[in-house]
Amino acid sequence: MSSIDKLSIQGIRSFDSHSRAIVQFYTPLTLIVGHNGAGKTTIIEALKYATTGDLPPNSRNGAFIFDPKLAGESEVLAQVKLKFHNVNGRQMVVTRSIQLTKQRTKVSQKTLESLLHAKDPETGEHVSISSRCADLDQALPLQLGVSKAVLDNVIFCHQEESNWPLSEPSILKKKFDEIFAATRYTKALDNIKTLRKEATVEMRLNDQQREFLRVNRRKARKTLRSQEHEHEEDLAERRRELDDLKSQKSRVAGQIHQLQEQSQGVARTMKGLEADLLQLPDRAKEVKSWIDRLQGLLTTSVDLENGRDRLEQIEKQVQSLHQEAEKAETRMAQEAEEIASLEREEMGSRERERNIRDTLRWRDLRKQLQGARDHYGEMVKAMGTTDRSGCQKEMEELQARQQDLMTQRAGLLGEMKQLEDQVARLTRDLEGEYRDVDGKYRRHLIKSRVRQSAAADLDKYALALEKSIMKYHSLKMEEINKVIRELWVNTYQGSDIDTIEIRSESDKPKTGGSSLTRSYNYRVVMIRGETELDLRGRCSAGQRVLTSLIVRLALAESFCVQCGVLALDEPTTNLDRDNIASLAGSLVQIIQHRRQQRNFQLIIITHDEEFMRLLGRSDYADYYWRVSKNSR
Numbered sequence: 127m128s129s130i131d132k133l134s135i136q137g138i139r140s141f142d143s144h145s146r147a148i149v150q151f152y153t154p155l156t157l158i159v160g161h162n163g164a165g166k167t168t169i170i171e172a173l174k175y176a177t178t179g180d181l182p183p184n185s186r187n188g189a190f191i192f193d194p195k196l197a198g199e200s201e202v203l204a205q206v207k208l209k210f211h212n213v214n215g216r217q218m219v220v221t222r223s224i225q226l227t228k229q230r231t232k233v234s235q236k237t238l239e240s241l242l243h244a245k246d247p248e249t250g251e252h253v254s255i256s257s258r259c260a261d262l263d264q265a266l267p268l269q270l271g272v273s274k275a276v277l278d279n280v281i282f283c284h285q286e287e288s289n290w291p292l293s294e295p296s297i298l299k300k301k302f303d304e305i306f307a308a309t310r311y312t313k314a315l316d317n318i319k320t321l322r323k324e325a326t327v328e329m330r331l332n333d334q335q336r337e338f339l340r341v342n343r344r345k346a347r348k349t350l351r352s353q354e355h356e357h358e359e360d361l362a363e364r365r366r367e368l369d370d371l372k373s374q375k376s377r378v379a380g381q382i383h384q385l386q387e388q389s390q391g392v393a394r395t396m397k398g399l400e401a402d403l404l405q406l407p408d409r410a411k412e413v414k415s416w417i418d419r420l421q422g423l424l425t426t427s428v429d430l431e432n433g434r435d436r437l438e439q440i441e442k443q444v445q446s447l448h449q450e451a452e453k454a455e456t457r458m459a460q461e462a463e464e465i466a467s468l469e470r471e472e473m474g475s476r477e478r479e480r481n482i483r484d485t486l487r488w489r490d491l492r493k494q495l496q497g498a499r500d501h502y503g504e505m506v507k508a509m510g511t512t513d514r515s516g517c518q519k520e521m522e523e524l525q526a527r528q529q530d531l532m533t534q535r536a537g538l539l540g541e542m543k544q545l546e547d548q549v550a551r552l553t554r555d556l557e558g559e560y561r562d563v564d565g566k567y568r569r570h571l572i573k574s575r576v577r578q579s580a581a582a583d584l585d586k587y588a589l590a591l592e593k594s595i596m597k598y599h600s601l602k603m604e605e606i607n608k609v610i611r612e613l614w615v616n617t618y619q620g621s622d623i624d625t626i627e628i629r630s631e632s633d634k635p636k637t638g639g640s641s642l643t644r645s646y647n648y649r650v651v652m653i654r655g656e657t658e659l660d661l662r663g664r665c666s667a668g669q670r671v672l673t674s675l676i677v678r679l680a681l682a683e684s685f686c687v688q689c690g691v692l693a694l695d696e697p698t699t700n701l702d703r704d705n706i707a708s709l710a711g712s713l714v715q716i717i718q719h720r721r722q723q724r725n726f727q728l729i730i731i732t733h734d735e736e737f738m739r740l741l742g743r744s745d746y747a748d749y750y751w752r753v754s755k756n757s758r
């Protein structure tokens with residue numbers, strides 16, 4: 127819990143710029159007394175300026191700084207320094223300086239350096255945390271653990287503005303909204319709703335894009351499939367044609383080969399026949415000689431026939447001679463000689479027999495020759511009828527056809543190449559127009575699902591936040607009203623008002639019927655019996671002061687959990703004696719009640735000696751500060 131320690135004032139209002147006025151703050155009570163115009167309110171103004179950077183009302187023209195005219199100088203330097211402990215108990219010092227320069231009739235005010243130092247708990251050295259005013263204005267509420275609105279309107283509320291709880295409804299609403307930080311949450315809710323709207327629009331756009339991609343994907347698949355199919359069919363057709371051509375080509379080549387073989391065979395036969403023809407005269411001669419020999423042999427064979435008969439006769443004679451040999455040996459030798467000659471003749475006969483065989487062979491040969499001649503004649507005849515040029519022509523035709531087929535084949539190969547190129551080009555086209563269409567579609571789908579769930583989360587979060595805000599608001603209001611009732615009952619001495627309360631009524635929902643976002647209007651009411659009336663415009667000056675004080679005390683109770691400081695400037699204004707006494711009693715009760723809060727600090731500024739005396743009776747006012755103006 128934060129607390130304030132010491133305030134140094136220099137050159138502010140009636141505090142001149144040549145000396146420092148130091149105020150030490152006690153726990154739980156700091157009493158500051160002084161006559162009117164002594165500078166008591168200046169202390170609160172300085173505290174507020176140090177903690178929020180806000181100047182008091184109507185002081186923009188340099189009224190907050192000690193007047194240079196009074197100082198007799200053209201320039202006055204003012205400084206406020208506050209030593210405090212932050213919410214974590216760390217000692218800090220905030221210093222703010224302003225300069226006021228007077229040029230003839232014109233004065234100009236300039237904010238000089240502002241510093242926030244923290245004391246290092248180990249070394250004791252002061253470390254600078256921030257030096258920019260804007261940073262400082264944001265940092266100090268955080269260090270003190272309360273919002274700027276609470277510092278402004280509750281803790282260091284200026285005397286002139288202290289009756290704000292009974293101001294007109296719009297101001298009251300503004301103050302309460304600031305204290306409840308409603309605007310912040312309303313803005314957060316509005317932001318969530320804007321985000322939700324944007325998410326919905328994006329979702330719609332995304333859905334449209336996704337639909338477009340889905341159609342594209344379907345188209346791409348269909349086109350791809352049909353093109354693949356077409357190309358496959360085309361390729362198959364071309365392959366079939368090519369296979370046909372190949373088989374035709376090989377058939378034609380076979381035929382050509384056959385014809386070539388036939389042609390070679392014919393050429394060979396012709397060569398053989400030509401050789402045979404060349405040999406025919408020699409053979410004819412040979413045959414002729416054989417014929418001659420055979421004719422000779424024929425003559426010889428006739429002789430041989432005759433000789434045989436004679437031989438038989440001779441044999442008969444031999445036999446007779448043999449028979450006679452026995453009779454005549456001499457005649458035997460002659461006869462032997464005759465036999466020998468006959469044997470020689472027999473040998474001659476055998477020769478002739480061979481000749482006969484040769485003749486028979488010659489006849490065969492002649493027959494063969496005749497056959498060959500016939501064959502030759504037939505061949506010549508056949509050659510005469512065989513159309514060699516026709517064969518040649520057929521071969522040429524076949525070769526031409528082969529050439530044609532080769533050309534066709536080359537054409538088909540070219541077409542196939544073209545088709546393959548086309549396939550490659552179409553694939554490239556597909557990759558261009560429908561490039562990564564699946565991936566894109568998938569990414570869009572994921573995005574869409576994420577957005578949907580984000581939008582649903584935003585709805586849930588907005589609803590939860592709205593409910594929480596409403597719950598928080600109603601709980602806080604309940605808590606505040608409870609404290610207000612207690613304080614009123616304990617403090618107010620009159621009998622015309624039983625109690626007071628703050629009524630918060632919600633406007634209609636800001637946007638749309640389904641939204642829970644509500645804006646609250648506030649009013650302070652007085653309750654008497656069953657009657658409830660707006661207090662504004664129906665209360666006395668004293669009732670107004672007491673009401674405002676009690677509302678601020680209740681707000682401090684509820685909102686200043688982290689910061690126990692509360693400054694009350696002239697709380698007894700317009701109160702009668704009884705009410706002053708009861709107020710003193712209530713404040714003592716509050717001090718007692720919050721004693722367990724370590725750093726509770728009540729700062730009471732008053733010119734009312736009686737009130738001070740009443741407070742002094744308590745155990746909490748051992749010291750007090752008396753503020754007085756010096757002679758300058």
Ligand SMILES: Nc1ncnc2c1ncn2[C@@H]1O[C@H](COP(=O)(O)OP(=O)(O)OP(=O)(O)O)[C@@H](O)[C@H]1O
Pocket residue numbers: 138139140141160161162163164165166167168169188189190191192193196696733
């Ligand atoms: N710019 C200034 N230069 C010098 N003195 C100023 C300046 N502004 C205000 N004063 C003086 O400072 C004093 C105002 O101080 P402050 O309002 O703190 O008095 P106070 O003690 O709260 O009085 P009260 O009890 O009447 O409220 C007055 O005396 C006023 O004349």
